[in-house]
Amino acid sequence: MSTAGRRLGSTVFALAAAIALLSNCSAKVAGTASPLGQLDPGSAGGMPVTTGASGPRPGVPDARLPVANTDNGEMDRLAVNTIADVDDYWADQLPTVFGRKFVPVAKLTSYDSDGANLKVCAGHENTAGFINAFYCDVDNSVSWDRGELLPTLVQNFGPLAVTMVLAHEMGHAIQTQLGPLSGVNNATPSIVLEQQADCYAGSFMRSVAEGKAKHFQMSTGDGLNKVLATTFFVRDQPGHSFTGQGAHGNAFDRVFAFQTGFTDGPQRCARIDVNEINSRITETAFRNGEDAGQNGNVAITVANLQTVAKALNDVFRPTTPPKLVTALAKCADAKTTSPTAYCPATDTVSMDVAKLKEIGTPTRKGGGIGDFAAFGEVASRYVLSVQKAAGLPLDDADTGLRTACLVGHWGAAMTTQTDHLSLSAGDLDEAVAELLTSTSLIAADVDGKPAASGFARVEAFRIGFLQGASTCTEQFGN
Ligand SMILES: [Zn+2]
Helix, strand or coil, rough: EEEEECCCHHHHHHHHHHHHHHHHHHCCCCCCCCCHHHCCEEECCCEEECCCCCCCCCCCCCCCCCCCCCCHHHHHHHHHHHHHHHHHHHHEEEEEECCCCCCCCCEEECCCCCCCEEEEEECEEEECCCCCCCECCCCCEEEEEEHHHHHHHHHHHHHHHHHHHHHHHHHHHHHHHHHHHHHHCCCCHHHHHHHHHHHHHHHHHHHHHHHCCCCEECCCCHHHHHHHHHHHHHCCCCCCCCCCCCCCCCCCHHCCCCCCCHHHHHEEEEHHHHHHHHHHHCCCCCCCHHHHCCCCCCCCCCCHHHHHHHHHHHHHCCCCEEEEEECCCCCCCCCCCEEEEEEECCCEEECCCHHHHHHHEEECCEEEHHHHHHHCCCHHHHHHHHEEEECCCCCCCCHHHHHHHHHHHHHHCCCCCCCCCEECCCHHHHHHHHCCCCCCCCCEEECCCECCCHHHHHHHHHHHHHHHHHHHHHHHCC
């Protein structure tokens, strides 16, 4: 987030902002997912949440596809098994859905970005230092970096992160084969091509979740959560605008495209176009030099947490705001959750500031996520007070998703620069990343029990962001 450049203390300004918010509440945004009332905390895109193994299926013989420059190692096996399963998927789907015969890509190349340079993509790309995986339409090929990219994905998100990334690249091959059928031509902006590819990857990953892939399996609980969280790693760096050259999207937008493919299938992916993108894409540049200088993150301090509380008061305007204390407090009628807790008996949000600082401070080693991850945690406990005041239950099956939805609404309100805090590039991605962790409270009830489906947690947050608080409290779960 960024602190406001201008500090306008006048109540007229605050009121104007509040009115603007109210009028936004009912705005329907094209391309939003299912209405919140249809979201089920125990389901991911219509599939029940499952636990269990995710990754390569044990005991299945490896696929055999020719790969240029392969070292026949573990990463290339993972890549080849993925391409083989993706090929099977499209060999089935392309005729069924689009009436077209699928043609596998002409060439697969493995390289080590730390190793000797190769010229790939008909001589257009050099592989030295190129930590990437890509489809090349000049020679209809897919190439991947087995040296850095693939091992890093596996290390951080598990083997299915590689599957997801290569399914995305194959999505570009599908796009090229479909041509006008997916509305694509030489003038199509990069963000449309990338959103379609993410969507095709999502539709393929559903077939993995449904047990239809030969070499891979995925639970719709932790397995799918890790795949969704991969979008945080492969997102554009914060501050990149979606109109920029080569834009792939921020994590918030990329996860939407993936979820759309997972839920609605490839036909829906082919319909993603410029109009849809313009109506829902959130990826923006930084607000100003100061915002860019701090990379969209403010320090997690007591003072800034108090500012967050003020910003929450401005948005939800409670008759009596909950008390805020900067040490975790015991509670008579709810668990003391960490890193922050809400106590209904005393209407208090208590916080472990050191722990919040850990979550909210990004480090090179990838320890913390970013300021909105920490502030979102605090906001989630604050909105329990809002729900209590509205007479809503704080520990029923829908509390988690309703909470995430209200935090999303607060995030949207912060895009209108207030006199306290404003949303920065990167904040929504931090929310997505935090929501998908197993310990996050953003979609949890008063006792810290999260909605089982990470997929639904992200959807609920997005619905709150796009459609506003009334959707969260009136339509959801009633
Ligand atoms: Zn791409």
